Amino acid sequence: MKTLKGVIAATPTPLNADLSIDTDRLIGHCRWLLGDGGCDGINLLGTTGEATSFSVEQRIAAMRAVAQSGVPLQRMMVGTGASALADAVALTRAARELGFAGALLLPPFYYKGIDAESLANHVGEVIAKAGPFGLKIYLYHIPQNTGVPFVAEAIARLRERYADIVVGLKDSSGDIAFSRSLAVQFPGFDVFPSSEGSLTEWKSSRFAGCISATTNVTGALSQIAWSDPDSEKGRQAAASAMAIRGVLGGFPLMASVKAALAAMTGDGGWERLMPPLRRLSPAERAELFSRLGKTDFAAQHAPATAG
Template sequence: MPFSSAAPKPKVAHSAPRAHLFGLSAAMVTPFCTDGTIDTARATAHAAFLMQEGLNGVTLFGTTGEGSSLGTSDRACLLDAVLDAGVPAARITAAIVAPDIETASAQIAAAQAKGVDRMLLAPPFYFKGVSQAGLGAWVTQLISTTKRDMQIILYHIPQVTGVAFDAPLIRQLKDRFSDTIFGVKDSAGDWEHTASLLPMDDLAILIGDERLLARAAPLGGAGAISGMGNLLPARVDNLIRTGMADPDMDALVDRVVSAPVTPLVKALVGGLHDDPGWATTRPPLEQADSALVASLLATVRSLKG
């Protein structure tokens, strides 16, 4: 079933004045067959399910999607499957995950060839301790290699990449590249850093830690690219749109982040769909602990209602 290329038009509440700028995109998990290849049937079905749940879009190849474990052919296969599910390219964000400019540029070109122009850009992650000037030079050179207009969301997740986009650099990049730098996904879970970004009202500030969504909403948070959006999209969306705290959701996220997150979210997706095949991960990740999955699945089902 095809979906409208236009994202749903959410109500703009005084408690969440900028939620209409982005809304909720699920950080879509990536299904694998037992031989390690992309499971296109599951990917197509899950993408269609997410859009039917009313999400503004899906994000592919991110942390929850095991993007750093996906090669060129994997990325093409997954993107084709999601497009085949009827998800418009305009509602897809492609994560760009590479330590070198050539590979990052090729990932951008491949996405744009399919009509996807919004990118979630992870920093180059191999060298640690790089300066903000060096990181800015990398982003500048990358942007200079692209042949078409695009919208970049800078991906701040230093606990994974070991490289941070500091607020002053974000401001400099936005000032230099204007329309190209669309926003920031702040997944550090550090409120002080988030608070330094929220006054930048010419950027879409997206919150990666669901426990901070309600707090950010009245201060200018524009939405989320959310792993929990695979499981409880309505509750995550409510945090974005209303700015109302959800202690039960916070408690669930506390438990999820205490374990390897990606395998756990995948297994919970499988549990919701009574499909154990979703538990398969690609090395180096290992499958989630079955006892923990069973325990959390009961909670997820109760919150889903």
């Protein structure tokens, strides 16, 4: 049964001083997100989680630590995309064997101009080699990063061949019209836009929820918008969430989300990023919090800092 619905946070990956993954802090944050953080689910090791900056071994070790922590995996999808087929297979197999509710699969992103049939065949190879039993795949459409879109034709082929396995898509393109068109074209296929602004129209547009980096900060507000989208309270909550999102998005997003979490927790370690990404400069940080001071950011709860 598919259980991934609603407000899903694309969680950042906290780092130790030596740039290894701080699994204790990661597990603590996941627990907070699924509780007081207001989220229905988590996208672990995606773009916000800097996944492609880690080795396959690092990613699987983090997945295993989370799986062994007792965090409810039926509420978690995990990024398993990689440019190399064998790496995508290893990560997707690990997600299935560890019991995550879904694998979020990037397209093979080095070679561009891939046609729909070749893209569908790639996903098919991942499914065959990772093992289809119990596997649920969510396609990750983020063409501004990958240069390889999951076009409707490729999705149609995958749905024809693997309807019980390829069950949804995260649309991080920012093109809400594309999200709407997929939800209409493929009934039963779970489409997740990447912005809290979509939450007030999830019923009319048939969205399964949203998967967003900024719901690490706006989760409680976003949950109000998701749970009560037709009310004035829901619309106001969505507007407040989008105001915070707009500020965070005005800076390098991974750095700004981590800076916000550092401020919310009082834990400066949250600001570490894997090269080539960098933390905000002092001037950028000052400007970020000056702008956040004009939103409802200060009213957000502080997340946990340890496992």
